[in-house]
Amino acid sequence: MNKVLIVEDDTLLNTTLAYHMQGRGMETDSAFGCMDARKKLEARSYDLVILDVNLPDGDGFSLCRQIRREWKTAVIFLTANDLESDMLKGYDLGAADYVTKPFSTQVFLKKVERLMQLISPEKERVEDSYEDEELHIGLQSMTASFRGRDIAFTPLEYRLLTIFIHNPGIVLTRQKLLERLWDDQGNYVDEHTLTTVISRMRSKLEGAHPYIKTVYGMGYLWNGKGGRYDG
Numbered sequence: 001m002n003k004v005l006i007v008e009d010d011t012l013l014n015t016t017l018a019y020h021m022q023g024r025g026m027e028t029d030s031a032f033g034c035m036d037a038r039k040k041l042e043a044r045s046y047d048l049v050i051l052d053v054n055l056p057d058g059d060g061f062s063l064c065r066q067i068r069r070e071w072k073t074a075v076i077f078l079t080a081n082d083l084e085s086d087m088l089k090g091y092d093l094g095a096a097d098y099v100t101k102p103f104s105t106q107v108f109l110k111k112v113e114r115l116m117q118l119i120s121p122e123k124e125r126v127e128d129s130y131e132d133e134e135l136h137i138g139l140q141s142m143t144a145s146f147r148g149r150d151i152a153f154t155p156l157e158y159r160l161l162t163i164f165i166h167n168p169g170i171v172l173t174r175q176k177l178l179e180r181l182w183d184d185q186g187n188y189v190d191e192h193t194l195t196t197v198i199s200r201m202r203s204k205l206e207g208a209h210p211y212i213k214t215v216y217g218m219g220y221l222w223n224g225k226g227g228r229y230d231g
Contacts, residue, residue: 001128001166002026002116003045007037007063008052008078013101017050020109022180025128025162026116034058038066046073047116051095053079053086061093068094074119076112130165132225135211137161151204156181156189157197164212164222173219 004021008014009032018028029046031037034057037049049067053060064075075095079086082100090098096115099108128139137144139162144151153161163172163180174194181189189197198220202212213223 002047004028005046005049007031009056034063041071048074050076064093157201168222168224171215171218171221
């Protein structure tokens with residue numbers, strides 16, 4: 001799974017980008033200043049940093065220089081400044097792109113997805129999957145089998161499986177699941193549908209290890225059977 005760090009002090013924009021990227025299967029972290037971003041970059045590796053030029057505790061250009069030098073991570077600049085000199089400076093520092101605000105979220109997401117394909121093409125060939133000694137689920141190919149028997153999950157069920165498998169052992173509230181199941185067209189999944197879908201998924205794994213576990217009063221978690229996740 002591609003990992004993206006969003007360094008943007010506008011809380012609404014940061015949250016909006018994170019929401020849409022997670023909906024496209026990316027893992028995101030948010031930072032709201034240079035110091036916060038550096039701490040996160042030191043703690044884990046990222047495939048991409050989305051970086052605002054103007055931050056409350058420093059400028060994005062200096063941070064970009066450090067990111068490219070120390071972490072070799074791809075950078076896309078965000079800024080309200082469309083001066084040609086600043087754009088050229090951003091590219092000279094090694095940024096992959098320079099996007100001026102306001103911008104179309106959908107076009108921006110396409111830019112990000114295309115960049116991911118260019119910087120890590122090998123990831124496109126790896127099946128995003130879960131596997132243990134009895135259960136195999138291919139999230140991209142939408143294939144599944146249990147004890148050698150094919151299982152027919154619906155597209156919505158695969159979307160829910162993707163959320164669970166990407167968050168093993170983490171309790172996901174019903175509200176969080178409902179938020180994550182919104183799609184780009186705004187199609188809504190309600191509480192009743194969520195209950196029905198989870199019940200249907202469990203019935204397809206009848207007699208199996210309880211992969212989708214209810215945590216009463218809290219939500220659900222993916223209770224993997226010591227299996228392997230690739231993605």
